[in-house]
């Protein structure tokens with residue numbers, strides 16, 4: 001079982017899409033093991049996007065992520081890291097496939113609604129950055145035998 005870090009960005013929260021986004025992960029069959037709505041500090045946003053610190057959009061991205069609350073989550077399941085990226089869609093929503101979160105709800109790259117870890121190692125780093133261990137609940141969903149053979 002893998003875990004991945006998912007964040008509904010300020011645009012997704014402001015536009016009232018939290019329930020829809022969570023519903024997509026639930027319907028897929030993944031298990032929610034951590035969730036909080038929070039205002040993001042500049043320090044946390046800069047650490048989270050550290051890999052992009054030399055990009056021209058970095059300042060604007062940090063401004064955006066800290067501008068209004070986000071919903072930070074950890075989801076669990078078989079191959080959840082890659083599968084969540086598929087559910088989320090390509091980075092630029094104008095070319096994300098219909099049926100994906102970004103493809104269905106977004107238009108521009110700077111307002112693409114949601115973040116998902118891009119690899120298992122990244123997920124481990126991001127989960128540790130955003131959550132204390134005590135904020136994560138390990139539980140066995142009753143549907144497990146109907147989702148996995």
Ligand code: IDP
Nearest residue numbers: 052057061090091109110111112114115116118
């Ligand atoms: P990802 O979110 O699909 O992993 P990354 O390339 O890791 O995409 O970029 C991180 C975030 O930075 C994107 O989700 C988007 O919000 C923002 N971003 C990436 N490229 C641009 C750009 O060219 N202009 C504005 N924002 C960008």
Ligand code: MG
Nearest residue numbers: 115116117118
């Ligand atoms: Mg990325």
